[in-house]
Amino acid sequence: MIQLDNVSKSFGNGKTVVSNVSFTVNEGETMVLLGTSGSGKTTTLRMINRLTDPSSGSIYVNGTSVTTQQPEILRRSIGYVLQNNGLFPHYTVAENIAIVPELANWDKKRITDRTAALMEKLHLPADEYLHAYPHQLSGGQQQRVGLARALAADPPVLLMDEPFGALDPVTRASVRKEFRNLDELHSKTVIIVTHDVQEAFELGTYICLMDKGIVQQVGTPAELLFKPANDFVHSFFEEQRLLLELKALKLTAIRQWLNNGTLENATLNGNNSCWEALEQTTEHDTVTVQFEDKISTINTNALMDAVKQYKHGLF
């Protein structure tokens, strides 16, 4: 669990880059810090592992104030992923992954086993890449190694600074997908910094939208879309609104406007997004959704109608 309490940061020149940020992220949840460049999101992240010290306010990781711990010890319990991966160019893949376990004095066997397990989970064939150097890997592979390195010592907390930012769109989508499906993450508290709205919607349990160092709104993706706290939040998503809405909206939310169908082989359930349903209806004309209490078979029109009804109900 991570808790920020009225955290502010000003630099020597009097410029305030983060002011009064407060939020809480629980275990198993992912908080996305979203905003344009200069919004203070990276500074906020770096204060959590004390790469930057806050000017005021308190930060707690798993209930303990970060300032009461020795920075090196604190950081070893926090996984850290950087945009340009920050892999050590003079270390092999295996050595890179083993950095934090080495610092924590794990025994050799345990390190080897852990490295192998992580490489498998991240689809990096050990026999091919174990002793390779970072420059021999593709961008996507490097980022996977960076992720493995952050996860190596199984830290309860993971901080990710634009983790997929340096990758091309295709690679980014696939690495992101792998990341989402990692079972390692289920019990972790994760904070991700990004300026990519889609990424935020895809990965965030909650999104913290920041502008000029000030938090504009903290909430679920749907809350930010459908109940924006102010004009800034509203306009921030304007360009991709429909796409985001469909992605943020779960089928459960519109189930009351969907028909009662007969028993058929359902391909989606209530936790899937409207976007996923739309992908299917445009492909196969109809899609069958299994809810807890009913089954619906819908086409594109029925889906979009239901979405419209949902939005009407909000305003």
Add this chain to the structure above:
Amino acid sequence: MGFFDFVQQQSGKLLEQTLQHIGLTFISLLLAVLIGLPLGILITRKQKLAGTILGIAGILQTIPSIALLGFMIPLLGIGAQPAIVALFLYALLPIIRNTYTGIQQVDPTVTDAAIGMGMSKRQLLYKVQLPLAMPVLLAGIRTATVINVGVATLAAYIAAGGLGEFIFGGIALNNTNMILAGAIPAALLAIIFDWLLSLLQKLNLRKAKKGLYILPVLFVGLSAFYLLPAAFGTKLLAGFTPEFMGRKDGNLGLKKTYGLDIRTVVISDMVMYKAIYEKKLDVISGSSTDGRVKAYDLVVLKDDKHIFPPYYAAPIIRQETLDKYPELTSVLNKLSGIINDSIMTELNYRVDYLKQDPAVVAKDFLVANHLWQPEKHGTKGSIRIGAKIFGDGYILANMYKMLVNGYTDIEAVTKTGLGGTKIAFEALTNGQIDLYPEYTGTGLLVLLQASQPTIDSLISDNQKVYDYVAEEFSRKFNIKWLAPIGFNNTYALMMRRQQAATLNITSISDLKNYLVHH
């Protein structure tokens, strides 16, 4: 004698000098790494100091090497210490700067990741910064090594040994083989060390990490070379110029004729007198009429077995000029017999040490000896009087000018500062000058290049040498030797007056006997 014969003949000396050279280079390099590396690391952490420290190291680098060695003498005397300190100071800049640059250019994302993962400053330095800065750091050490191999040749000027002994000896003796015997190994050392370090630099990063540990061991090992040739020696220490070391009428003669076996260092003429005065040396090879003999209260040891050829000074003049102005002979001979060794030393002392104008010193002397007459401003013609760049020539040329102007209707002008024997003599034979003071020994050995049997038959007798050169010059070059002035500016061994008296040494044989018994 060919180059390879020379190398073969001098192989022992060459090996000794090469080892000394390597030793000097690496002792100073080791010190520079020990000091420069931490300083370089310090300024990456305290950026405010970076400008100051790099600035100071940069200024040190710009001091001309011979000047830096000169500054060291009052502080550290002569020998290895000042040479090592000077070399150390030269090696400092490339090492500090490259350590600093090497660490600065480590990808900040990598350092950020290292700190973010919980590395301490120390772990960051040893696991990340130093290994990644290693290629740049090694490039700095390479630069410093090459600089040091080069500058270490100058160590021979201050009795620290090294290949400079051959190089400067060869230059002084105009012996190309000797110059090459020093210069080629020095160049090879620079190339070989540069190449070896480049191999280390090109090794992949992993092995370079190990290179970090090999390097100090290697440096210490190579440094130890310096200590090998030293150690055993006599109680007294001699400092000889590179020229004296290689001459038959120098150190070789001392060994052969006297059997003199004394611990010897090679040293520049410029610092030699000061060094013996400051008791860093006990015996030096000087020139008997040098002003510094008086300035530093030294005493010339008697050459009782006559190995140093006579270098009696006399004006030599073109026969053509004499035929045209026969009155010159009697005028120029006015100096003959009135300047002995101690008078010449005194005159040189006033010029070299008291920095008085040679013209003033010349006039004072003529006035004191009732030889001076005011200028006649004659119009009969003019002659040019030359002088070599060093030693007694300036004063003598001025005296001759005043005598000619005072006693004849000829107008004399001086043309001093003729580089060396060869240049002065060429000028004379070409008619660019009409006369200049020369030494009988130089005439015999350098200008006539007499055969060894001839030299051996003449060398111990001043008059024989004079007669021989006078006859040969007249015959070969149509140049006339006038009467000798009276002083003998020859090589001489000298000691501090005080010490020579205490040890009861007055001649070279005394010195030899003293060394045998102590």
